[in-house]
Amino acid sequence: NAGVTQTPKFRILKIGQSMTLQCAQDMNHNYMYWYRQDPGMGLKLIYYSVGAGITDKGEVPNGYNVSRSTTEDFPLRLELAAPSQTSVYFCASRIRQGYEQYFGPGTRLTVT
Amino acid sequence: QKEVEQNSGPLSVPEGAIASLNCTYSDRGSQSFFWYRQYSGKSPELIMSIYSNGDKEDGRFTAQLNKASQYVSLLIRDSQPSDSATYLCAVFNQAGTALIFGKGTTLSVSS
Numbered sequence: 472n473a474g475v476t477q478t479p480k481f482r483i484l485k486i487g488q489s490m491t492l493q494c495a496q497d498m499n500h501n502y503m504y505w506y507r508q509d510p511g512m513g514l515k516l517i518y519y520s521v522g523a524g525i526t527d528k529g530e531v532p533n534g535y536n537v538s539r540s541t542t543e544d545f546p547l548r549l550e551l552a553a554p555s556q557t558s559v560y561f562c563a564s565r566i567r568q569g570y571e572q573y574f575g576p577g578t579r580l581t582v583t
Numbered sequence: 584q585k586e587v588e589q590n591s592g593p594l595s596v597p598e599g600a601i602a603s604l605n606c607t608y609s610d611r612g613s614q615s616f617f618w619y620r621q622y623s624g625k626s627p628e629l630i631m632s633i634y635s636n637g638d639k640e641d642g643r644f645t646a647q648l649n650k651a652s653q654y655v656s657l658l659i660r661d662s663q664p665s666d667s668a669t670y671l672c673a674v675f676n677q678a679g680t681a682l683i684f685g686k687g688t689t690l691s692v693s694s
Contacts, residue, residue, distance in 0.1 A: 512686050
């Protein structure tokens with residue numbers, strides 16, 4: 472199993488551009504998550520999904536959108552990128568009955 | 584909104600010493616607590632979970648939970664330079680569907 476994969480690993484965006492961060496898992500996990508981590512800070516929950524077709528907001532959803540059309544994929548969309556969205560983005564997943572969240576390797580995004 | 588508080592550190596200990604990492608949480612209803620380790624530039628990985636008051640040991644790691652004081656800690660015995668990392672405390676959100684993380688404590692073990 473590849474586990475949780477994220478693409479791209481790095482990206483530089485100009486202010487106002489948009490992009491999609493890709494996340495996929497091959498473990499048949501129901502739950503998937505997007506977190507962002509700013510330097511010296513913990514992980515802030517952006518959005519999460521408890522299954523295909525179901526998404527919910529986390530602590531810091533503004534400026535982001537998500538969709539969950541399949542169990543495997545959970546893309547994160549940034550519209551009108553702003554410097555405040557410069558961060559490392561982690562995707563994670565877990566099974567419904569479990570508690571361990573498995574994290575992807577992260578995407579480092581810079582908005583200038 | 585649940586809150587998880589940690590001292591950001593850095594916490595510096597010599598090799599072989601005991602490192603003590605602390606975490607407090609705001610919601611008395613929280614039932615499940617987790618410690619994740621994150622090496623610089625890497626993603627977090629789960630190292631301990633604890634659900635009941637008292638101690639839980641796993642190798643050199645011991646998690647301690649005191650629900651009355653809303654306090655959870657992680658002890659690392661015989662600290663090694665390879666333990667140098669940021670340690671994140673986490674609890675489930677109100678719905679039990681996602682983890683809420685503290686800011687993390689950076690541990691540095693010197694040889």
